[in-house]
Amino acid sequence: MIEVKGGGISFEAGTGEWFSTDAANRRHVIKNPFWQGRNAKHQILAALRRHGEWFRLVHGPICIGHAVWLPDIVSSEQIIGPDRPRELILTFPDLNSPELAVRKAWAFSGSHSPERCELGRRGVDLVEAIFAREFSVRPSVAARIAEEESVRIELTDIQFRILKMLGPRRRVGICGGAGTGKTLLALEKAQELGRRGFKTLLLAFNRPLGDHLAHVVDDKLPITASSFHVFCTRLLTEHPGDYLVRAQADFVGKDHWNVIIPGAICYLLEDHDLKFDAILVDEAQDFADEFWFPLECMMADAEKTPLYLFYDPNQQLYRKSQGFPIKPDDEFVLTENCRNTARIHEVVKPLFSGSELSPSSIQGTGVGWHLFDSHADQIKRIKALVSNLALKEAVSTQDIVVLVARRQVYRLHADELLGERMSGGIAFVDNNANAHGRIRVLTAAKFKGLEASVVIVWGLDGLAMETDRMDLYVAFSRAKNELHIVANQETVQLLRSTLDLVT
Numbered sequence: 001m002i003e004v005k006g007g008g009i010s011f012e013a014g015t016g017e018w019f020s021t022d023a024a025n026r027r028h029v030i031k032n033p034f035w036q037g038r039n040a041k042h043q044i045l046a047a048l049r050r051h052g053e054w055f056r057l058v059h060g061p062i063c064i065g066h067a068v069w070l071p072d073i074v075s076s077e078q079i080i081g082p083d084r085p086r087e088l089i090l091t092f093p094d095l096n097s098p099e100l101a102v103r104k105a106w107a108f109s110g111s112h113s114p115e116r117c118e119l120g121r122r123g124v125d126l127v128e129a130i131f132a133r134e135f136s137v138r139p140s141v142a143a144r145i146a147e148e149e150s151v152r153i154e155l156t157d158i159q160f161r162i163l164k165m166l167g168p169r170r171r172v173g174i175c176g177g178a179g180t181g182k183t184l185l186a187l188e189k190a191q192e193l194g195r196r197g198f199k200t201l202l203l204a205f206n207r208p209l210g211d212h213l214a215h216v217v218d219d220k221l222p223i224t225a226s227s228f229h230v231f232c233t234r235l236l237t238e239h240p241g242d243y244l245v246r247a248q249a250d251f252v253g254k255d256h257w258n259v260i261i262p263g264a265i266c267y268l269l270e271d272h273d274l275k276f277d278a279i280l281v282d283e284a285q286d287f288a289d290e291f292w293f294p295l296e297c298m299m300a301d302a303e304k305t306p307l308y309l310f311y312d313p314n315q316q317l318y319r320k321s322q323g324f325p326i327k328p329d330d331e332f333v334l335t336e337n338c339r340n341t342a343r344i345h346e347v348v349k350p351l352f353s354g355s356e357l358s359p360s361s362i363q364g365t366g367v368g369w370h371l372f373d374s375h376a377d378q379i380k381r382i383k384a385l386v387s388n389l390a391l392k393e394a395v396s397t398q399d400i401v402v403l404v405a406r407r408q409v410y411r412l413h414a415d416e417l418l419g420e421r422m423s424g425g426i427a428f429v430d431n432n433a434n435a436h437g438r439i440r441v442l443t444a445a446k447f448k449g450l451e452a453s454v455v456i457v458w459g460l461d462g463l464a465m466e467t468d469r470m471d472l473y474v475a476f477s478r479a480k481n482e483l484h485i486v487a488n489q490e491t492v493q494l495l496r497s498t499l500d501l502v503t
Contacts, residue, residue: 001044001066002090002102003037005030009070009079034084037066044131053126060117065109067102071095141393145453145481148362152338152480162334163189173284173309173326176334177357178348178477182310183449185334186282187213189308194221198277198306201298203228205286208442209449213282224276228291232261235268243267258288265294275300283449284309284324292325314352314473315448336360339451343367344476344483350499351473368484371492378486382456383422385484386439389454391424401452402428402441403475404459406468410443413459417441444475455479460487465498 008021019027045064048054069090073079076089087108094101110116119127139147162174163185176182183204190202202217202225204210210227217225224231236244247263254260268274277300281287299305309326337345337357341364349357370385372378382402389395402417404410417428418441429438444457457475465472472495476483485495 001037001041001064002069002105003033003040003066004069004071005033006070007072009033009073033068034066034088037068037088041066047130048127051126051130057123057126058117058119061115062119063106063110063113063116065106065111067105067109069094141389141454141482142395144365145395145399148341148364148481149453151362152360160185160188162332163192169330170304171307171326171330173311173324173331174334175311175313175331177312177314177337177352178473179337179339179345179360179451180312180334180357181338182312182334183209183213183282186280186308186310187217190223190225190278190280191218191221193278193280193306194218194223198222199275199300200224200278200280201231201276201295202226202280203231203282203295204449205283206446206448206450208446209283212450228287229257229261232265232294235274236264239268239272241268241271259290262288262290262294266297269294269297274298276305278306278308280306280308280310282310283315284311285313285315296325314470339480340477340483341365341481344479347483347499348473348477351469351476364481368482369492370484370486371489372486373488378458378488379416379420381486382417382458383420385456385486386426387422387424390426395454397426397437397439399453400439400456401447401454401478402439402456402458403444403447403478404441405444405457405471405475406459406463407443407445407471409459409462414441444471444478447478448474451478451480453480454482454484456484456486458486460485460491460495463491463494465494 005020007023010019010021010027011017012019018030018032020030021027041064065088067088067090068084070076070079071090071092073091074093076086076091079089080086085108088105090101090105174182174185186202190200193200200221200223202213202223204213204227207227207230210225210230213225217223226234243264244260246267247260251259251263276298279295279299281295296302296307299307307325309324335356335358337348337360340348340360341362342359343364343366345357345359347367349359368385370378370381372381386397386400386402389400390397404413414428414430418430420428425437427438428441430441455475455478460472463472476485485492487495
């Protein structure tokens, strides 16, 4: 056992303390290196004796020794003492012939004693098996996700500073691709306004996203957070009247959610003075033209009330808005992908159109391509992925989501997964509520605006790029740390060709 100490070394007899001295002549308290070597020697011997094979292979005393090597010390003369014999102190000159120096210390320890028992080849093999066995333990996926998340938090802090750059502008459109932090910015801006006493309305299009915003917003602040239609339905419930009946009569044959509900809210606002000091809209690209008028009617001051819209034209899954209430000069563009790792960004970027979107500094792992032509084998693969991540890699089930890319096959695919049974108490669930032991299964559209550490994309077979491209963009871009794509060979080849990926 050789204990190595770099730098200078000193000992104070009065206190019994040992010190090392670095290149800047600073002293650091250390343990007695000779005691450390001796104690480690006995620990090694104890470990050998605890092994069941030791006494069967070794039939007598063995030689085990210790030494201290001080590679920055030229001479050992000042260090020698009763418990520090010259032979056990190796110094800088011994670096010229290390084998000779070790053999001298070994001889002093008793290697030439006639009572010493030789280990033999099998004894040496046992020592190697105990102390030099090969192993490789990689970090768990959960640990890697946690490490990447700490970097991601720093990236989103950069995005938050953008809000301060907007200054006193009252009507602003913040445009950016998936993962650029739009929802985080919307939430932060809403809470900033709320802290300043503004009665604030924060809306999204998707109900799951609206529910999420309502859950995470500080409930001590004067902020109403919801999806647009849940908010409208609540207003109609809290303020009874014939508003919905009037809208149905005036807009016969028109869409209930996109025309009649906003119309009913306009009638309601004629009787009730519902005003907000600030309005923020996430997923604004999916708001129909008819949504904007009732929202503008709720502005406390048509000129001064802040109106912040957050949007990504690439995620316009539901409609093409013509009356967007933001002028080109009022638009602010986000260009840094803060959500996806760089490896996931490589797959997302070809599906994105617009200003250049730069990747995150988090490299991450490669996208998982899982090729199975059999539908049953695809289900088995999804179950295996989930089991491995949750049970072996310690990833929380709440951080794993299965997204069915093509909405027209969702019901069939979801029902198949929901009927599967898995070990460890894991089950698939057909909703967006985070729950322990439950893996959410949703369409990409339903999960728009949200994110998960691990996303498994399924239901891709039979896709048509001209009609499904936007759904693919949304599905792939939901993944923060790992993206897995489960499909047949034909679909994977189509995707790789479209995304210009090397096979």
